[in-house]
Amino acid sequence: MANSQNTNGHETQSNGQRMQTTIVIGCDGIRSPIAKWMGFSEPKFVGHCAFRGLASYSGGQPLESRVNYIYGKGLRAGYVPVSSTKVYWFICFNSSSPGPKITDSTVLKKQAKELVENWPQELLNIMDSTPDDTIIRTPLVDRWLWPAISPPVSAGKVVLVGDAWHPMTPNLGQGACCALEDSVVLAKKLARAINSNDTSVEEAFKSYGSERWPRIFPLTIRANLVGSALQWDNPVVCSVRNNIVIPKLVRLGPLLEHTNFTSENL
Numbered sequence: 001m002a003n004s005q006n007t008n009g010h011e012t013q014s015n016g017q018r019m020q021t022t023i024v025i026g027c028d029g030i031r032s033p034i035a036k037w038m039g040f041s042e043p044k045f046v047g048h049c050a051f052r053g054l055a056s057y058s059g060g061q062p063l064e065s066r067v068n069y070i071y072g073k074g075l076r077a078g079y080v081p082v083s084s085t086k087v088y089w090f091i092c093f094n095s096s097s098p099g100p101k102i103t104d105s106t107v108l109k110k111q112a113k114e115l116v117e118n119w120p121q122e123l124l125n126i127m128d129s130t131p132d133d134t135i136i137r138t139p140l141v142d143r144w145l146w147p148a149i150s151p152p153v154s155a156g157k158v159v160l161v162g163d164a165w166h167p168m169t170p171n172l173g174q175g176a177c178c179a180l181e182d183s184v185v186l187a188k189k190l191a192r193a194i195n196s197n198d199t200s201v202e203e204a205f206k207s208y209g210s211e212r213w214p215r216i217f218p219l220t221i222r223a224n225l226v227g228s229a230l231q232w233d234n235p236v237v238c239s240v241r242n243n244i245v246i247p248k249l250v251r252l253g254p255l256l257e258h259t260n261f262t263s264e265n266l
């Protein structure tokens with residue numbers, strides 16, 4: 001467990017071992033002790049949780065290659081084939097609290113099925129084809145990186161990447177994508193600092209933060225707002241959303257422009 005860092009000496013403790021490092025890259029996820037040490041607040045629970053599972057079909061999965069969404073009231077589900085034999089599915093549901101951590105996968109599957117018991121048979125069949133031990137339940141959280149309020153992305157030669165820096169809700173499917181983008185930008189800046197004398201590692205980390213923040217901050221907010229709209233539970237509002245707003249947005253397109261990311265060659 002990384003639990004002590006020093007911006008000059010970079011002494012890190014990992015599973016009881018002490019390491020001397022020149023640079024610390026904190027890519028240790030939403031509960032990052034490194035982010036905590038840098039002064040970042042705990043990620044905030046946004047009022048909904050997700051079940052996820054991976055259905056398995058040894059003889060080949062039966063679905064067309066497309067993403068399927070089903071919207072309910074305070075509840076939604078989706079499924080998509082991810083290989084010739086596997087189908088990924090999720091269910092998002094409103095919850096007043098993150099709830100207890102449940103490790104018994106049969107309980108998780110039962111709870112997930114109860115949420116959607118009268119939903120389309122195709123979804124239920126996919127859940128039935130899901131090995132219990134692939135099912136997880138995750139409270140959804142995020143952290144908004146307010147300018148001048150949030151700590152900077154780096155402190156000396158310690159820097160954050162991915163969820164450790166910018167946990168976002170999965171409603172735009174961008175958390176892991178942004179973590180990968182972070183690493184590309186950071187690698188480019190760090191390589192330049194190490195291979196030339198025109199910039200220091202500390203400056204490279206600051207420059208990485210300045211380049212990434214304008215992408216990360218609006219995406220985190222947008223993902224949160226989209227999630228709130230998709231989790232509405234008022235029947236009238238849901239009907240307008242499902243029958244007017246979503247079809248209109250789909251017709252207007254393009255809906256995926258936020259996934260564009262262009263990088264210089266490394």
Ligand SMILES: Cc1cc2nc3c(=O)[nH]c(=O)nc-3n(C[C@H](O)[C@H](O)[C@H](O)COP(=O)(O)OP(=O)(O)OC[C@H]3O[C@@H](n4cnc5c(N)ncnc54)[C@H](O)[C@@H]3O)c2cc1C
Nearest residue numbers: 001002027028029050138162163170173174175176177179
């Ligand atoms: C329901 C749901 C659906 C999602 N869907 C999508 C999607 O469709 N598209 C998308 O792009 N993103 C999606 N995401 C987000 C995505 O999962 C995360 O943004 C991504 O995993 C972040 O990557 P990361 O490497 O920053 O952190 P993580 O994936 O959390 O990796 C951190 C790693 O650090 C390790 N670690 C932690 N502490 C220590 C330590 N002290 N020492 C050593 N190792 C440590 C952990 O074991 C872990 O392996 C989804 C998230 C959820 C919850």
